[in-house]
Amino acid sequence: MTLPRVLLHLPALALAGAMVAAPCFTLAQDEPPAAAPNPAAAQPAAPSASSQAQPAYTLPPEKLAKAIALSRIRNILYIAGSLWGLAVLWLLLALCVAAGLERWAGRVFSRRWLQGLLFFAVFLVILFLANLPLDVIGQHFSRVYGISVQSWGSWLADQGKSLGLSLAIGTPVLLLFNRIVRRWPRRYWLGAWIVTLPLLVLSIFVEPLIEPLFNKYEPLSRHDPALVAKLEEVVVRTGTQIPPDRMYLMKASLKTTGLNAYVSGIGATKRIVVWDTTVGRIPDDEIQFVFGHESGHYVLHHIPKMLAGYAVALFFVYWACAGFADWLARRFGPRWRLPEGSPLASRAGFVVLIFAVSVAGFVLQPASNAFSRHFEHQADVYGQEAIHGLVPDPQKTAIAAFNALGEAWLEDPNPSPFIEFWLYNHPSVKTRANFAAHYDPWANGGHGEFFKSQGRRD
Numbered sequence: 001m002t003l004p005r006v007l008l009h010l011p012a013l014a015l016a017g018a019m020v021a022a023p024c025f026t027l028a029q030d031e032p033p034a035a036a037p038n039p040a041a042a043q044p045a046a047p048s049a050s051s052q053a054q055p056a057y058t059l060p061p062e063k064l065a066k067a068i069a070l071s072r073i074r075n076i077l078y079i080a081g082s083l084w085g086l087a088v089l090w091l092l093l094a095l096c097v098a099a100g101l102e103r104w105a106g107r108v109f110s111r112r113w114l115q116g117l118l119f120f121a122v123f124l125v126i127l128f129l130a131n132l133p134l135d136v137i138g139q140h141f142s143r144v145y146g147i148s149v150q151s152w153g154s155w156l157a158d159q160g161k162s163l164g165l166s167l168a169i170g171t172p173v174l175l176l177f178n179r180i181v182r183r184w185p186r187r188y189w190l191g192a193w194i195v196t197l198p199l200l201v202l203s204i205f206v207e208p209l210i211e212p213l214f215n216k217y218e219p220l221s222r223h224d225p226a227l228v229a230k231l232e233e234v235v236v237r238t239g240t241q242i243p244p245d246r247m248y249l250m251k252a253s254l255k256t257t258g259l260n261a262y263v264s265g266i267g268a269t270k271r272i273v274v275w276d277t278t279v280g281r282i283p284d285d286e287i288q289f290v291f292g293h294e295s296g297h298y299v300l301h302h303i304p305k306m307l308a309g310y311a312v313a314l315f316f317v318y319w320a321c322a323g324f325a326d327w328l329a330r331r332f333g334p335r336w337r338l339p340e341g342s343p344l345a346s347r348a349g350f351v352v353l354i355f356a357v358s359v360a361g362f363v364l365q366p367a368s369n370a371f372s373r374h375f376e377h378q379a380d381v382y383g384q385e386a387i388h389g390l391v392p393d394p395q396k397t398a399i400a401a402f403n404a405l406g407e408a409w410l411e412d413p414n415p416s417p418f419i420e421f422w423l424y425n426h427p428s429v430k431t432r433a434n435f436a437a438h439y440d441p442w443a444n445g446g447h448g449e450f451f452k453s454q455g456r457r458d
């Protein structure tokens, strides 16, 4: 139940452009969609004395132990990965690898743009190799806990494709940003910001075109026409113009046991995708709820709103990062063998800018996640209202869907509030299920927040 994945990576996108964007295209590197990695707070067995405080999301004992252990692993890997990413960039500068690479590229090619392409291509390969061990560990645990069923060969092939995309898209984009810094050494952050905006829209537009490189898609109507008819009921109720030919089934079962559905694309590429692990495993009314949630993202214009929010934020982020990078270059430039004059305009100096933006992405992650959680909560409300009148009990259906989702991904039923605040781009399954259990605006003849009518069938 996610927004386009590329949006969730936006803070990191920033100046580093497609360097970080490209890996988002692979599902393998995504966190479970219901939430970012979970914390490891042990949940005490619910005392039977106060049965009215029964949580809406629970796991059987053997799965609870697994969920807590896996959550701890996911958290450690996630935080270690973020810090390691920053450390790698710092080491490239401090060990003068970046400066050495720039000189080497200068000897290989005489044309400046070819030197740049070579520099950034090698730079991206270094980052890929540096991250690979943590990715391998993540995939290992994903297999151990039965979330991933992907063979190592297939996983490595996905990594290879991911690297290929990163090189094909990231190298020219980095070169473009580097040129902007050269061309406008003082106001480059403004130029970079202006260029980032259309690139963000473009990345959302092309995401559905890139997804088939990693997974097989087929029209949902071919697989399950009865389900399509049920989803059409939701389409009529929500007034979304999502015709059956924009509903796809993704063959996720080749790689994972997790459940998911998501929205993707914009304009002509807009679509809704349901994983084949979801269809047939949870009842159709729960899929209607998931679909209602996804429709909510479209009806409530979450994609343009998130883009607008990020556009405003990135203006200040770029401005601040330019100042930070400038300070770093003055303080460490000679030690990192950056050229004098305008050090940030060099290839190696550009790595300083990427470092500054990566630090900002890390620090601002809680803000970006809070932004995302707000929209996800709205979509939950919308989803529950959308199925009102279509299913006998929207509360029960939503709770059941959240339990199925949480159990499939082994979501911790009791994450620590701090971890939820820092790492979760969705509210925790616990929060979502508890909300669903209490949300009943129709009691006493009321109506929903987004649907003013009762919506009941006569």
Ligand SMILES: [Zn+2]
Pocket: 001, 002, 003, 293, 294, 297, 376, 379
């Ligand atoms: Zn969502």
